[in-house]
Amino acid sequence: MRAIVFLTQKGGTGKTTLAASLAVAAAQAGERVIALDLDPQASLARWGQRRMAAQVATPIMVEPLERDRLQRLPAILQGLAGAGFTVALFDTAGADGAAVRLVAEAANLCLLPSRPTRLDVEATAATFRAVFLAKRRAAFVLNQCPATYRSSRASHAAKDLTDLGILAEPLLSARMDYQDAIAAGLGVTEYAGQGRAAAEIRALWNWIQAQLAGGKAERHTDQRSARQAAA
Ligand SMILES: Nc1ncnc2c1ncn2[C@@H]1O[C@H](COP(=O)(O)OP(=O)(O)O)[C@@H](O)[C@H]1O
Numbered sequence: 384m385r386a387i388v389f390l391t392q393k394g395g396t397g398k399t400t401l402a403a404s405l406a407v408a409a410a411q412a413g414e415r416v417i418a419l420d421l422d423p424q425a426s427l428a429r430w431g432q433r434r435m436a437a438q439v440a441t442p443i444m445v446e447p448l449e450r451d452r453l454q455r456l457p458a459i460l461q462g463l464a465g466a467g468f469t470v471a472l473f474d475t476a477g478a479d480g481a482a483v484r485l486v487a488e489a490a491n492l493c494l495l496p497s498r499p500t501r502l503d504v505e506a507t508a509a510t511f512r513a514v515f516l517a518k519r520r521a522a523f524v525l526n527q528c529p530a531t532y533r534s535s536r537a538s539h540a541a542k543d544l545t546d547l548g549i550l551a552e553p554l555l556s557a558r559m560d561y562q563d564a565i566a567a568g569l570g571v572t573e574y575a576g577q578g579r580a581a582a583e584i585r586a587l588w589n590w591i592q593a594q595l596a597g598g599k600a601e602r603h604t605d606q607r608s609a610r611q612a613a614a
């Protein structure tokens with residue numbers, strides 16, 4: 384089983400939004416997915432409840448996870464694998480604190496969403512350093528990029544993040560489908576399967592799968608950080 388965690392110190396970057404749509408895309412690709420919500424705000428857990436009410440065809444287990452249970456995380460992950468789950472996605476409230484660090488340490492991949500703004504990129508860089516200390520595989524996800532005009536902001540942010548570590552592909556745009564899908568208890572690939580947001584999320588899932596299969600994220604992270612440390 385692969386464990387994937389979304390984390391950033393900053394709120395509003397898209398952790399919950401991407402966790403929900405990625406969970407659905409992974410399930411549609413044949414994975415048995417559990418999504419675990421570590422955020423006391425419980426946005427992902429409430430999305431799971433809307434999902435149950437919507438009676439969708441693609442099954443995903445969505446559960447809140449109390450922070451004090453994280454001490455037993457390895458046993459929990461083992462139990463989930465034993466129950467047949469192949470992917471566990473964790474949504475978090477941020478990267479601060481011992482609880483989130485425990486998840487980062489147990490994860491096969493840490494995803495750090497960032498909007499293409501100076502403030503987000505700086506905050507994401509700080510999160511990255513904290514995660515890298517835990518020697519985890521980590522990748523940035525540039526989210527909420529301007530969709531309707533060619534912006535140098537997204538490419539600047541992409542360059543800044545690429546200098547620091549590995550940047551997931553593709554860049555994700557700001558699109559109403561992401562917001563409307565969450566409201567309906569769906570992923571974007573269910574809400575508007577032929578839409579651009581759906582295509583982005585399917586491509587992101589494929590990218591993540593390739594990383595997990597090839598171990599590229601770890602190698603790139605190590606190389607870049609070594610280069611940085613040497614600079
Ligand atoms: N790609 C996107 N396009 C449009 N809106 C987005 C996108 N990603 C996130 N949002 C919106 O941005 C806000 C913050 O996203 P959210 O997933 O709650 O972030 P976080 O969980 O990191 O705090 C929400 O209102 C969400 O609907």
Ligand SMILES: [Mg+2]
Nearest residue numbers: 398399422426
């Ligand atoms: Mg959230």
